[in-house]
Amino acid sequence: MKRIYLSVGIILIVVFLTIFFRQYFSVPSKFLTEEQLIKEMKKVYPELDGLEIQNIVQLDERHVFVPFILENGSYGMASWTWEPWKKWEIHMFDSEGSPQLWTVGKESERYFIWNMPLDEQVAGINFYLIRDRNAWISGNIPIYLPRIQLEHHVAFGGQGYGVLKMPDEWVTVATWLSENEAGRTDELFSSMFSHNDLVQYGWRLVDHTGQLTYIEGNTNNNSFGYFGSSDYDQMILPLHEGEVEFGK
């Protein structure tokens, strides 16, 4: 009798685990239709009236980027993730499409996403990885941190929205800075103030002559943003004039 219970129990556990893992690692068959998308977006942004979906960009099996134009003419974007239990779920909704950094799962898989209004004088967008120059003396030991500024240009080419996977070189550099750089581990109060405050990401618009430029806002005062699930997102800021350095 005992044996029967035991084997039934084991079979139940195996069946349960199989169902669990199949569900957990399930791959979505297809993405939502436009109507479903709009319905879902209305749940987070009820004032949504007219909305034109510009494109549906699949980053990978489980992550989708949707740029759109609102009725008032402003360019917005939403992103969706495949949640094992909840199906497709809205991850982020923003009624204006300034660039954002979307970390998809692993730290190395990060995407810049944006949706900017096209403007005659704007040719594209520059993304930046910046670590500020810094110097100090701790004890008798001098420390100098060179400025790191990496740039990646994306030409708009007829569309103001896009997705850019963070270049491998950037990931490498960011990893070096977080693991190998001076001034991190041996500061007694390093948790309280860190001289070497990691890496920042930023962006600037670029005109047809390659000069940095800006346009009067896509940003309106009543922009609305929703950031749903727990993924680590990073707002990246437009850089001011003095925040980008040039060589000679």
Added chain:
Amino acid sequence: VVDVDVVEWSLTLLVWIIVALLAWRIYKKQEESVKAWKIVLLMVAGLFSFSVNFPNDGGMIRLAVLPLGVMILSFVFRKKKESWSVYRKYAWLGFFANYIFLATSLLSSPIHSAIYPADQADTYIAEVNEPALRIIHPSGEVKAINEQNFEKAISKLVKTDFPSLDWYYEVEKFEPTEPKYVVEKFPYVIDGIEPKWGSGIRSIVYLEKDGKGILISSPKGQYYFRSEHVMFEEGDVE
């Protein structure tokens, strides 16, 4: 790409061997035999302690003060006096192991710096596989590193004191002008460098704009070296 700290690992291994030998001695002397897994559990529980931390040379030193594990165990076995008199020694050995660990962690730093001197370039640059330049600032120019020149240069590096703050203010002194033209002193990072085997040291090796200076930056500090030789390809040198 092995960045294992061999000194640290060997010392840890050594501690466990010592502890095992001591446990063996206790075992031999006692008449009642205790099962091996019990001995292990007793020692691990005994290791548990209230401790005070001191900062030391970039790390922390744990000084065990109160044998919490031993106290808890003696409470658990308060009604089994005979067993406890046998178990007690293993529990105390576990607590004592804290001090063996402490001793070796004090030793590890001097041993490490004897084998891998922190202020010598070849600690950080022991092996070079196709060194590649990465431009990390717009003032860097597209240049290639010459492996022969590089090896010649790093064989004769001279450690040099450097004024970090002066370097900083050379560049950052002016009022923000727009656009901001800046020449970074170290606009390159050299990739493809391995530290001395077993050192577990990580570092970033910056190359100076003139191709003759390198700034080695590691979590433990920075060192600046100058060479008479330029490390770029011949054609790249003005």
